[in-house]
Amino acid sequence: MNRYTRIKEPLSLKNKREKELELISDSLSSNNNSTLSKFNFSAYKISDVRKYLKKENHNKCCYCGSILSDSQSFSHIEHYRPKRDDNSLQLNTKGLGYYWLAAEWSNLCLSCSVCNIAKGTKFPLSPNSKRFITSRNTYFEEALLINYTESDYNPEEHFEFLEGEINGLTLRAQKTILTCKLFRDELVSVRKTKTTWFTRKCRNFLRDLERTKNEITNETIEYRKEAFEELQEFFKEYLKNFPNNKHEFAILEQQILRKEIIKSNKSISEIISLLNREDEKISNF
Ligand SMILES: [Zn+2]
Known part of the structure:
Protein backbone atom coordinates (compact mmCIF):
# COMPACT_ATOMS: atom_id res chain seq x y z
CA MET A 1 0.00 0.00 0.00
CA ASN A 154 2.80 7.66 -5.63
CA PRO A 155 0.06 6.09 -3.44
CA GLU A 156 -2.01 9.27 -3.32
CA GLU A 157 -2.52 9.11 -7.09
CA HIS A 158 -3.99 5.62 -6.78
CA PHE A 159 -6.01 5.30 -3.56
CA GLU A 160 -8.42 7.40 -1.54
CA PHE A 161 -10.30 6.55 1.64
CA LEU A 162 -13.72 7.61 2.80
CA GLU A 163 -15.00 6.48 6.20
CA GLY A 164 -12.81 3.38 5.98
CA GLU A 165 -13.92 2.46 2.44
CA ILE A 166 -11.16 2.29 -0.17
CA ASN A 167 -11.53 3.78 -3.63
CA GLY A 168 -9.23 3.03 -6.59
CA LEU A 169 -8.46 6.14 -8.63
CA THR A 170 -6.65 4.29 -11.41
CA LEU A 171 -7.21 0.99 -13.22
CA ARG A 172 -4.16 -0.50 -11.49
CA ALA A 173 -5.48 0.53 -8.07
CA GLN A 174 -8.93 -0.92 -8.84
CA LYS A 175 -7.37 -4.23 -9.96
CA THR A 176 -5.15 -4.33 -6.85
CA ILE A 177 -8.17 -3.70 -4.58
CA LEU A 178 -10.11 -6.51 -6.28
CA THR A 179 -7.22 -8.98 -6.44
CA CYS A 180 -6.27 -8.64 -2.76
CA LYS A 181 -9.83 -7.90 -1.56
CA LEU A 182 -8.77 -4.64 0.09
CA PHE A 183 -12.49 -3.76 0.33
CA ARG A 184 -13.15 -6.52 2.90
CA ASP A 185 -15.33 -5.70 5.92
CA GLU A 186 -12.65 -6.23 8.59
CA LEU A 187 -10.35 -3.74 6.85
CA VAL A 188 -13.13 -1.18 6.33
CA SER A 189 -13.99 -1.41 10.01
CA VAL A 190 -10.42 -0.91 11.34
CA ARG A 191 -9.72 1.85 8.82
CA LYS A 192 -12.94 3.60 9.88
CA THR A 193 -11.90 3.43 13.56
CA LYS A 194 -8.46 4.78 12.67
CA THR A 195 -10.04 7.62 10.65
CA THR A 196 -12.16 8.76 13.61
CA TRP A 197 -9.28 8.47 16.10
CA PHE A 198 -6.68 10.14 13.92
CA THR A 199 -8.93 12.98 12.69
CA ARG A 200 -9.65 13.84 16.32
CA LYS A 201 -5.92 13.71 17.12
CA CYS A 202 -5.13 16.11 14.24
CA ARG A 203 -7.86 18.54 15.32
CA ASN A 204 -6.59 18.51 18.94
CA PHE A 205 -3.12 19.27 17.60
CA LEU A 206 -4.42 22.28 15.63
CA ARG A 207 -6.46 23.50 18.60
CA ASP A 208 -3.42 23.44 20.91
CA LEU A 209 -1.21 24.95 18.22
CA GLU A 210 -3.67 27.83 17.86
CA ARG A 211 -3.51 28.44 21.63
CA THR A 212 0.25 29.08 21.41
CA LYS A 213 -0.68 32.45 19.84
CA ASN A 214 -2.07 33.61 23.21
CA GLU A 215 0.07 35.12 25.92
CA ILE A 216 1.16 32.89 28.81
CA THR A 217 -0.16 33.77 32.26
CA ASN A 218 0.39 32.30 35.74
CA GLU A 219 -2.88 30.42 35.31
CA THR A 220 -2.00 28.89 31.97
CA ILE A 221 1.72 28.04 32.28
CA GLU A 222 1.31 24.45 33.55
CA TYR A 223 -1.23 23.62 30.85
CA ARG A 224 0.95 25.24 28.17
CA LYS A 225 4.02 23.20 29.19
CA GLU A 226 2.06 19.98 29.06
CA ALA A 227 0.38 20.87 25.76
CA PHE A 228 3.74 21.86 24.27
CA GLU A 229 5.18 18.42 24.99
CA GLU A 230 2.23 16.82 23.22
CA LEU A 231 2.58 19.18 20.26
CA GLN A 232 6.26 18.29 19.93
CA GLU A 233 5.50 14.58 20.17
CA PHE A 234 2.84 14.79 17.43
CA PHE A 235 5.16 16.84 15.22
CA LYS A 236 8.00 14.33 15.61
CA GLU A 237 5.81 11.31 14.97
CA TYR A 238 3.69 12.52 12.05
CA LEU A 239 5.06 15.69 10.45
CA LYS A 240 8.82 15.86 10.79
CA ASN A 241 9.39 13.10 8.25
CA PHE A 242 6.16 13.26 6.33
CA PRO A 243 5.02 10.79 5.04
CA ASN A 244 5.92 8.43 7.88
CA ASN A 245 5.48 4.92 6.52
CA LYS A 246 6.16 3.01 9.69
CA HIS A 247 2.57 3.32 10.95
CA GLU A 248 -0.29 0.97 10.17
CA PHE A 249 -2.41 2.19 7.21
CA ALA A 250 0.15 4.90 6.49
CA ILE A 251 -1.61 6.09 3.32
CA LEU A 252 -4.87 6.66 5.15
CA GLU A 253 -2.95 8.59 7.79
CA GLN A 254 -1.18 10.60 5.08
CA GLN A 255 -4.52 11.49 3.49
CA ILE A 256 -6.01 12.67 6.83
CA LEU A 257 -2.90 14.76 7.55
CA ARG A 258 -3.22 16.45 4.16
CA LYS A 259 -6.91 17.16 4.68
CA GLU A 260 -6.62 18.41 8.27
CA ILE A 261 -3.13 19.92 8.60
CA ILE A 262 -0.83 19.99 5.57
CA LYS A 263 -2.99 22.10 3.30
CA SER A 264 -0.16 24.01 1.65
CA ASN A 265 3.60 23.77 1.23
CA LYS A 266 3.94 26.41 3.90
CA SER A 267 2.03 24.44 6.54
CA ILE A 268 4.99 22.56 8.03
CA SER A 269 7.32 25.58 8.15
CA GLU A 270 4.53 27.61 9.82
CA ILE A 271 4.07 24.88 12.42
CA ILE A 272 7.83 24.79 13.11
CA SER A 273 7.88 28.55 13.59
CA LEU A 274 4.90 28.44 16.03
CA LEU A 275 6.54 25.63 18.00
CA ASN A 276 9.84 27.53 18.22
CA ARG A 277 8.04 30.65 19.41
CA GLU A 278 6.12 28.68 22.05
CA ASP A 279 9.36 27.07 23.28
CA GLU A 280 10.88 30.51 23.64
CA LYS A 281 7.80 31.92 25.44
CA ILE A 282 7.77 29.03 27.94
CA SER A 283 11.53 29.32 28.69
CA ASN A 284 11.28 33.10 29.14
CA PHE A 285 8.21 33.03 31.36
ZN1 LIG B 1 -2.84 -7.67 4.00
Missing part, protein backbone atom coordinates in the same frame (compact mmCIF):
# COMPACT_ATOMS: atom_id res chain seq x y z
CA ASN A 2 2.62 2.57 1.04
CA ARG A 3 5.71 2.95 -1.13
CA TYR A 4 8.90 1.53 0.29
CA THR A 5 12.47 1.25 -0.85
CA ARG A 6 14.15 -2.07 -1.37
CA ILE A 7 17.07 -2.86 0.85
CA LYS A 8 19.89 -5.07 -0.38
CA GLU A 9 18.99 -8.76 -0.51
CA PRO A 10 20.49 -11.14 2.08
CA LEU A 11 23.65 -12.80 0.77
CA SER A 12 22.39 -16.20 1.88
CA LEU A 13 19.44 -15.84 -0.54
CA LYS A 14 21.71 -15.29 -3.54
CA ASN A 15 23.57 -18.58 -2.89
CA LYS A 16 20.41 -20.58 -2.31
CA ARG A 17 18.75 -19.08 -5.37
CA GLU A 18 21.59 -20.02 -7.66
CA LYS A 19 21.51 -23.63 -6.48
CA GLU A 20 17.74 -23.78 -6.82
CA LEU A 21 17.86 -22.36 -10.35
CA GLU A 22 20.26 -25.15 -11.31
CA LEU A 23 17.80 -27.76 -10.04
CA ILE A 24 14.99 -26.03 -11.93
CA SER A 25 17.07 -26.00 -15.06
CA ASP A 26 17.66 -29.77 -14.67
CA SER A 27 13.92 -30.32 -14.34
CA LEU A 28 13.29 -28.31 -17.46
CA SER A 29 15.97 -30.04 -19.50
CA SER A 30 14.38 -33.37 -18.62
CA ASN A 31 11.52 -31.80 -20.58
CA ASN A 32 9.07 -32.64 -17.87
CA ASN A 33 7.02 -29.59 -16.94
CA SER A 34 4.84 -31.60 -14.60
CA THR A 35 7.94 -32.26 -12.42
CA LEU A 36 8.54 -28.52 -12.21
CA SER A 37 4.92 -27.78 -11.40
CA LYS A 38 5.39 -29.89 -8.25
CA PHE A 39 8.86 -28.49 -7.54
CA ASN A 40 9.54 -27.76 -3.87
CA PHE A 41 10.63 -24.10 -3.95
CA SER A 42 12.55 -23.55 -0.73
CA ALA A 43 15.29 -20.94 -1.33
CA TYR A 44 12.98 -18.02 -0.52
CA LYS A 45 11.98 -19.61 2.81
CA ILE A 46 15.31 -19.02 4.56
CA SER A 47 14.94 -17.02 7.78
CA ASP A 48 17.01 -14.06 6.54
CA VAL A 49 14.43 -13.34 3.84
CA ARG A 50 11.62 -12.87 6.36
CA LYS A 51 13.91 -10.83 8.61
CA TYR A 52 14.98 -8.49 5.79
CA LEU A 53 11.45 -8.11 4.42
CA LYS A 54 10.14 -7.26 7.89
CA LYS A 55 12.76 -4.56 8.24
CA GLU A 56 12.12 -3.19 4.77
CA ASN A 57 8.44 -2.34 5.26
CA HIS A 58 8.24 -1.99 9.07
CA ASN A 59 6.66 -5.43 9.49
CA LYS A 60 3.56 -4.50 7.52
CA CYS A 61 1.51 -6.28 4.87
CA CYS A 62 2.63 -4.87 1.52
CA TYR A 63 -0.94 -5.00 0.15
CA CYS A 64 -3.30 -3.81 2.90
CA GLY A 65 -0.83 -1.98 5.18
CA SER A 66 -1.78 -3.85 8.40
CA ILE A 67 0.92 -4.44 11.00
CA LEU A 68 1.75 -8.15 10.95
CA SER A 69 1.49 -10.33 14.01
CA ASP A 70 4.70 -12.09 15.10
CA SER A 71 3.08 -15.43 14.45
CA GLN A 72 4.51 -16.88 11.22
CA SER A 73 1.13 -18.32 10.33
CA PHE A 74 -0.18 -14.77 10.03
CA SER A 75 2.58 -13.36 7.82
CA HIS A 76 3.54 -14.85 4.48
CA ILE A 77 6.44 -14.39 2.13
CA GLU A 78 4.57 -13.27 -0.90
CA HIS A 79 5.54 -13.49 -4.57
CA TYR A 80 4.50 -10.43 -6.57
CA ARG A 81 4.60 -12.55 -9.71
CA PRO A 82 3.37 -16.02 -8.66
CA LYS A 83 6.04 -18.73 -8.73
CA ARG A 84 3.50 -21.37 -9.69
CA ASP A 85 0.18 -21.36 -11.47
CA ASP A 86 -1.84 -23.80 -9.37
CA ASN A 87 -4.91 -22.99 -11.36
CA SER A 88 -3.65 -22.85 -14.93
CA LEU A 89 -6.75 -20.87 -15.93
CA GLN A 90 -5.29 -17.83 -14.18
CA LEU A 91 -2.04 -17.44 -16.08
CA ASN A 92 -2.66 -19.97 -18.83
CA THR A 93 0.83 -21.38 -18.47
CA LYS A 94 0.20 -25.07 -17.73
CA GLY A 95 1.08 -24.87 -14.05
CA LEU A 96 4.42 -23.15 -14.46
CA GLY A 97 3.98 -19.57 -13.26
CA TYR A 98 6.99 -17.25 -12.98
CA TYR A 99 9.10 -20.08 -11.53
CA TRP A 100 12.48 -18.38 -12.17
CA LEU A 101 11.42 -15.49 -9.91
CA ALA A 102 10.61 -17.75 -6.93
CA ALA A 103 13.66 -16.57 -5.00
CA GLU A 104 14.31 -13.30 -6.83
CA TRP A 105 14.57 -10.56 -4.21
CA SER A 106 12.72 -7.97 -6.31
CA ASN A 107 9.75 -10.36 -6.56
CA LEU A 108 9.35 -10.92 -2.79
CA CYS A 109 7.39 -9.02 -0.17
CA LEU A 110 5.65 -9.72 3.12
CA SER A 111 1.87 -9.95 3.32
CA CYS A 112 -0.83 -10.91 5.77
CA SER A 113 -2.42 -14.33 5.34
CA VAL A 114 -5.76 -12.84 4.21
CA CYS A 115 -4.25 -10.80 1.35
CA ASN A 116 -2.02 -13.75 0.47
CA ILE A 117 -4.97 -16.13 0.14
CA ALA A 118 -7.08 -13.56 -1.74
CA LYS A 119 -4.30 -12.94 -4.26
CA GLY A 120 -3.46 -16.63 -4.72
CA THR A 121 -1.80 -17.10 -8.09
CA LYS A 122 -3.54 -14.15 -9.72
CA PHE A 123 -1.41 -11.68 -11.63
CA PRO A 124 -3.61 -9.49 -13.84
CA LEU A 125 -2.11 -7.83 -16.90
CA SER A 126 -3.41 -5.01 -19.06
CA PRO A 127 -5.73 -6.39 -21.80
CA ASN A 128 -3.19 -5.32 -24.45
CA SER A 129 -0.26 -6.98 -22.73
CA LYS A 130 1.20 -10.35 -23.58
CA ARG A 131 2.33 -12.70 -20.80
CA PHE A 132 6.03 -13.53 -21.10
CA ILE A 133 6.50 -16.78 -19.24
CA THR A 134 8.10 -19.07 -21.74
CA SER A 135 10.66 -16.42 -22.72
CA ARG A 136 11.34 -15.56 -19.02
CA ASN A 137 11.35 -11.85 -19.75
CA THR A 138 8.80 -9.69 -17.96
CA TYR A 139 10.13 -6.34 -19.13
CA PHE A 140 7.31 -5.79 -21.63
CA GLU A 141 4.50 -7.04 -19.41
CA GLU A 142 2.04 -4.36 -18.33
CA ALA A 143 1.23 -5.51 -14.81
CA LEU A 144 -2.00 -4.25 -13.30
CA LEU A 145 -1.15 -5.25 -9.74
CA ILE A 146 0.64 -2.29 -8.18
CA ASN A 147 4.23 -2.91 -7.18
CA TYR A 148 4.78 -0.75 -4.12
CA THR A 149 8.53 -0.61 -4.60
CA GLU A 150 8.36 1.06 -8.04
CA SER A 151 10.30 4.29 -7.81
CA ASP A 152 7.57 6.39 -9.47
CA TYR A 153 4.72 4.89 -7.41
Whole structure:
Protein backbone atom coordinates (compact mmCIF):
# COMPACT_ATOMS: atom_id res chain seq x y z
CA MET A 1 0.00 0.00 0.00
CA ASN A 2 2.62 2.57 1.04
CA ARG A 3 5.71 2.95 -1.13
CA TYR A 4 8.90 1.53 0.29
CA THR A 5 12.47 1.25 -0.85
CA ARG A 6 14.15 -2.07 -1.37
CA ILE A 7 17.07 -2.86 0.85
CA LYS A 8 19.89 -5.07 -0.38
CA GLU A 9 18.99 -8.76 -0.51
CA PRO A 10 20.49 -11.14 2.08
CA LEU A 11 23.65 -12.80 0.77
CA SER A 12 22.39 -16.20 1.88
CA LEU A 13 19.44 -15.84 -0.54
CA LYS A 14 21.71 -15.29 -3.54
CA ASN A 15 23.57 -18.58 -2.89
CA LYS A 16 20.41 -20.58 -2.31
CA ARG A 17 18.75 -19.08 -5.37
CA GLU A 18 21.59 -20.02 -7.66
CA LYS A 19 21.51 -23.63 -6.48
CA GLU A 20 17.74 -23.78 -6.82
CA LEU A 21 17.86 -22.36 -10.35
CA GLU A 22 20.26 -25.15 -11.31
CA LEU A 23 17.80 -27.76 -10.04
CA ILE A 24 14.99 -26.03 -11.93
CA SER A 25 17.07 -26.00 -15.06
CA ASP A 26 17.66 -29.77 -14.67
CA SER A 27 13.92 -30.32 -14.34
CA LEU A 28 13.29 -28.31 -17.46
CA SER A 29 15.97 -30.04 -19.50
CA SER A 30 14.38 -33.37 -18.62
CA ASN A 31 11.52 -31.80 -20.58
CA ASN A 32 9.07 -32.64 -17.87
CA ASN A 33 7.02 -29.59 -16.94
CA SER A 34 4.84 -31.60 -14.60
CA THR A 35 7.94 -32.26 -12.42
CA LEU A 36 8.54 -28.52 -12.21
CA SER A 37 4.92 -27.78 -11.40
CA LYS A 38 5.39 -29.89 -8.25
CA PHE A 39 8.86 -28.49 -7.54
CA ASN A 40 9.54 -27.76 -3.87
CA PHE A 41 10.63 -24.10 -3.95
CA SER A 42 12.55 -23.55 -0.73
CA ALA A 43 15.29 -20.94 -1.33
CA TYR A 44 12.98 -18.02 -0.52
CA LYS A 45 11.98 -19.61 2.81
CA ILE A 46 15.31 -19.02 4.56
CA SER A 47 14.94 -17.02 7.78
CA ASP A 48 17.01 -14.06 6.54
CA VAL A 49 14.43 -13.34 3.84
CA ARG A 50 11.62 -12.87 6.36
CA LYS A 51 13.91 -10.83 8.61
CA TYR A 52 14.98 -8.49 5.79
CA LEU A 53 11.45 -8.11 4.42
CA LYS A 54 10.14 -7.26 7.89
CA LYS A 55 12.76 -4.56 8.24
CA GLU A 56 12.12 -3.19 4.77
CA ASN A 57 8.44 -2.34 5.26
CA HIS A 58 8.24 -1.99 9.07
CA ASN A 59 6.66 -5.43 9.49
CA LYS A 60 3.56 -4.50 7.52
CA CYS A 61 1.51 -6.28 4.87
CA CYS A 62 2.63 -4.87 1.52
CA TYR A 63 -0.94 -5.00 0.15
CA CYS A 64 -3.30 -3.81 2.90
CA GLY A 65 -0.83 -1.98 5.18
CA SER A 66 -1.78 -3.85 8.40
CA ILE A 67 0.92 -4.44 11.00
CA LEU A 68 1.75 -8.15 10.95
CA SER A 69 1.49 -10.33 14.01
CA ASP A 70 4.70 -12.09 15.10
CA SER A 71 3.08 -15.43 14.45
CA GLN A 72 4.51 -16.88 11.22
CA SER A 73 1.13 -18.32 10.33
CA PHE A 74 -0.18 -14.77 10.03
CA SER A 75 2.58 -13.36 7.82
CA HIS A 76 3.54 -14.85 4.48
CA ILE A 77 6.44 -14.39 2.13
CA GLU A 78 4.57 -13.27 -0.90
CA HIS A 79 5.54 -13.49 -4.57
CA TYR A 80 4.50 -10.43 -6.57
CA ARG A 81 4.60 -12.55 -9.71
CA PRO A 82 3.37 -16.02 -8.66
CA LYS A 83 6.04 -18.73 -8.73
CA ARG A 84 3.50 -21.37 -9.69
CA ASP A 85 0.18 -21.36 -11.47
CA ASP A 86 -1.84 -23.80 -9.37
CA ASN A 87 -4.91 -22.99 -11.36
CA SER A 88 -3.65 -22.85 -14.93
CA LEU A 89 -6.75 -20.87 -15.93
CA GLN A 90 -5.29 -17.83 -14.18
CA LEU A 91 -2.04 -17.44 -16.08
CA ASN A 92 -2.66 -19.97 -18.83
CA THR A 93 0.83 -21.38 -18.47
CA LYS A 94 0.20 -25.07 -17.73
CA GLY A 95 1.08 -24.87 -14.05
CA LEU A 96 4.42 -23.15 -14.46
CA GLY A 97 3.98 -19.57 -13.26
CA TYR A 98 6.99 -17.25 -12.98
CA TYR A 99 9.10 -20.08 -11.53
CA TRP A 100 12.48 -18.38 -12.17
CA LEU A 101 11.42 -15.49 -9.91
CA ALA A 102 10.61 -17.75 -6.93
CA ALA A 103 13.66 -16.57 -5.00
CA GLU A 104 14.31 -13.30 -6.83
CA TRP A 105 14.57 -10.56 -4.21
CA SER A 106 12.72 -7.97 -6.31
CA ASN A 107 9.75 -10.36 -6.56
CA LEU A 108 9.35 -10.92 -2.79
CA CYS A 109 7.39 -9.02 -0.17
CA LEU A 110 5.65 -9.72 3.12
CA SER A 111 1.87 -9.95 3.32
CA CYS A 112 -0.83 -10.91 5.77
CA SER A 113 -2.42 -14.33 5.34
CA VAL A 114 -5.76 -12.84 4.21
CA CYS A 115 -4.25 -10.80 1.35
CA ASN A 116 -2.02 -13.75 0.47
CA ILE A 117 -4.97 -16.13 0.14
CA ALA A 118 -7.08 -13.56 -1.74
CA LYS A 119 -4.30 -12.94 -4.26
CA GLY A 120 -3.46 -16.63 -4.72
CA THR A 121 -1.80 -17.10 -8.09
CA LYS A 122 -3.54 -14.15 -9.72
CA PHE A 123 -1.41 -11.68 -11.63
CA PRO A 124 -3.61 -9.49 -13.84
CA LEU A 125 -2.11 -7.83 -16.90
CA SER A 126 -3.41 -5.01 -19.06
CA PRO A 127 -5.73 -6.39 -21.80
CA ASN A 128 -3.19 -5.32 -24.45
CA SER A 129 -0.26 -6.98 -22.73
CA LYS A 130 1.20 -10.35 -23.58
CA ARG A 131 2.33 -12.70 -20.80
CA PHE A 132 6.03 -13.53 -21.10
CA ILE A 133 6.50 -16.78 -19.24
CA THR A 134 8.10 -19.07 -21.74
CA SER A 135 10.66 -16.42 -22.72
CA ARG A 136 11.34 -15.56 -19.02
CA ASN A 137 11.35 -11.85 -19.75
CA THR A 138 8.80 -9.69 -17.96
CA TYR A 139 10.13 -6.34 -19.13
CA PHE A 140 7.31 -5.79 -21.63
CA GLU A 141 4.50 -7.04 -19.41
CA GLU A 142 2.04 -4.36 -18.33
CA ALA A 143 1.23 -5.51 -14.81
CA LEU A 144 -2.00 -4.25 -13.30
CA LEU A 145 -1.15 -5.25 -9.74
CA ILE A 146 0.64 -2.29 -8.18
CA ASN A 147 4.23 -2.91 -7.18
CA TYR A 148 4.78 -0.75 -4.12
CA THR A 149 8.53 -0.61 -4.60
CA GLU A 150 8.36 1.06 -8.04
CA SER A 151 10.30 4.29 -7.81
CA ASP A 152 7.57 6.39 -9.47
CA TYR A 153 4.72 4.89 -7.41
CA ASN A 154 2.80 7.66 -5.63
CA PRO A 155 0.06 6.09 -3.44
CA GLU A 156 -2.01 9.27 -3.32
CA GLU A 157 -2.52 9.11 -7.09
CA HIS A 158 -3.99 5.62 -6.78
CA PHE A 159 -6.01 5.30 -3.56
CA GLU A 160 -8.42 7.40 -1.54
CA PHE A 161 -10.30 6.55 1.64
CA LEU A 162 -13.72 7.61 2.80
CA GLU A 163 -15.00 6.48 6.20
CA GLY A 164 -12.81 3.38 5.98
CA GLU A 165 -13.92 2.46 2.44
CA ILE A 166 -11.16 2.29 -0.17
CA ASN A 167 -11.53 3.78 -3.63
CA GLY A 168 -9.23 3.03 -6.59
CA LEU A 169 -8.46 6.14 -8.63
CA THR A 170 -6.65 4.29 -11.41
CA LEU A 171 -7.21 0.99 -13.22
CA ARG A 172 -4.16 -0.50 -11.49
CA ALA A 173 -5.48 0.53 -8.07
CA GLN A 174 -8.93 -0.92 -8.84
CA LYS A 175 -7.37 -4.23 -9.96
CA THR A 176 -5.15 -4.33 -6.85
CA ILE A 177 -8.17 -3.70 -4.58
CA LEU A 178 -10.11 -6.51 -6.28
CA THR A 179 -7.22 -8.98 -6.44
CA CYS A 180 -6.27 -8.64 -2.76
CA LYS A 181 -9.83 -7.90 -1.56
CA LEU A 182 -8.77 -4.64 0.09
CA PHE A 183 -12.49 -3.76 0.33
CA ARG A 184 -13.15 -6.52 2.90
CA ASP A 185 -15.33 -5.70 5.92
CA GLU A 186 -12.65 -6.23 8.59
CA LEU A 187 -10.35 -3.74 6.85
CA VAL A 188 -13.13 -1.18 6.33
CA SER A 189 -13.99 -1.41 10.01
CA VAL A 190 -10.42 -0.91 11.34
CA ARG A 191 -9.72 1.85 8.82
CA LYS A 192 -12.94 3.60 9.88
CA THR A 193 -11.90 3.43 13.56
CA LYS A 194 -8.46 4.78 12.67
CA THR A 195 -10.04 7.62 10.65
CA THR A 196 -12.16 8.76 13.61
CA TRP A 197 -9.28 8.47 16.10
CA PHE A 198 -6.68 10.14 13.92
CA THR A 199 -8.93 12.98 12.69
CA ARG A 200 -9.65 13.84 16.32
CA LYS A 201 -5.92 13.71 17.12
CA CYS A 202 -5.13 16.11 14.24
CA ARG A 203 -7.86 18.54 15.32
CA ASN A 204 -6.59 18.51 18.94
CA PHE A 205 -3.12 19.27 17.60
CA LEU A 206 -4.42 22.28 15.63
CA ARG A 207 -6.46 23.50 18.60
CA ASP A 208 -3.42 23.44 20.91
CA LEU A 209 -1.21 24.95 18.22
CA GLU A 210 -3.67 27.83 17.86
CA ARG A 211 -3.51 28.44 21.63
CA THR A 212 0.25 29.08 21.41
CA LYS A 213 -0.68 32.45 19.84
CA ASN A 214 -2.07 33.61 23.21
CA GLU A 215 0.07 35.12 25.92
CA ILE A 216 1.16 32.89 28.81
CA THR A 217 -0.16 33.77 32.26
CA ASN A 218 0.39 32.30 35.74
CA GLU A 219 -2.88 30.42 35.31
CA THR A 220 -2.00 28.89 31.97
CA ILE A 221 1.72 28.04 32.28
CA GLU A 222 1.31 24.45 33.55
CA TYR A 223 -1.23 23.62 30.85
CA ARG A 224 0.95 25.24 28.17
CA LYS A 225 4.02 23.20 29.19
CA GLU A 226 2.06 19.98 29.06
CA ALA A 227 0.38 20.87 25.76
CA PHE A 228 3.74 21.86 24.27
CA GLU A 229 5.18 18.42 24.99
CA GLU A 230 2.23 16.82 23.22
CA LEU A 231 2.58 19.18 20.26
CA GLN A 232 6.26 18.29 19.93
CA GLU A 233 5.50 14.58 20.17
CA PHE A 234 2.84 14.79 17.43
CA PHE A 235 5.16 16.84 15.22
CA LYS A 236 8.00 14.33 15.61
CA GLU A 237 5.81 11.31 14.97
CA TYR A 238 3.69 12.52 12.05
CA LEU A 239 5.06 15.69 10.45
CA LYS A 240 8.82 15.86 10.79
CA ASN A 241 9.39 13.10 8.25
CA PHE A 242 6.16 13.26 6.33
CA PRO A 243 5.02 10.79 5.04
CA ASN A 244 5.92 8.43 7.88
CA ASN A 245 5.48 4.92 6.52
CA LYS A 246 6.16 3.01 9.69
CA HIS A 247 2.57 3.32 10.95
CA GLU A 248 -0.29 0.97 10.17
CA PHE A 249 -2.41 2.19 7.21
CA ALA A 250 0.15 4.90 6.49
CA ILE A 251 -1.61 6.09 3.32
CA LEU A 252 -4.87 6.66 5.15
CA GLU A 253 -2.95 8.59 7.79
CA GLN A 254 -1.18 10.60 5.08
CA GLN A 255 -4.52 11.49 3.49
CA ILE A 256 -6.01 12.67 6.83
CA LEU A 257 -2.90 14.76 7.55
CA ARG A 258 -3.22 16.45 4.16
CA LYS A 259 -6.91 17.16 4.68
CA GLU A 260 -6.62 18.41 8.27
CA ILE A 261 -3.13 19.92 8.60
CA ILE A 262 -0.83 19.99 5.57
CA LYS A 263 -2.99 22.10 3.30
CA SER A 264 -0.16 24.01 1.65
CA ASN A 265 3.60 23.77 1.23
CA LYS A 266 3.94 26.41 3.90
CA SER A 267 2.03 24.44 6.54
CA ILE A 268 4.99 22.56 8.03
CA SER A 269 7.32 25.58 8.15
CA GLU A 270 4.53 27.61 9.82
CA ILE A 271 4.07 24.88 12.42
CA ILE A 272 7.83 24.79 13.11
CA SER A 273 7.88 28.55 13.59
CA LEU A 274 4.90 28.44 16.03
CA LEU A 275 6.54 25.63 18.00
CA ASN A 276 9.84 27.53 18.22
CA ARG A 277 8.04 30.65 19.41
CA GLU A 278 6.12 28.68 22.05
CA ASP A 279 9.36 27.07 23.28
CA GLU A 280 10.88 30.51 23.64
CA LYS A 281 7.80 31.92 25.44
CA ILE A 282 7.77 29.03 27.94
CA SER A 283 11.53 29.32 28.69
CA ASN A 284 11.28 33.10 29.14
CA PHE A 285 8.21 33.03 31.36
ZN1 LIG B 1 -2.84 -7.67 4.00
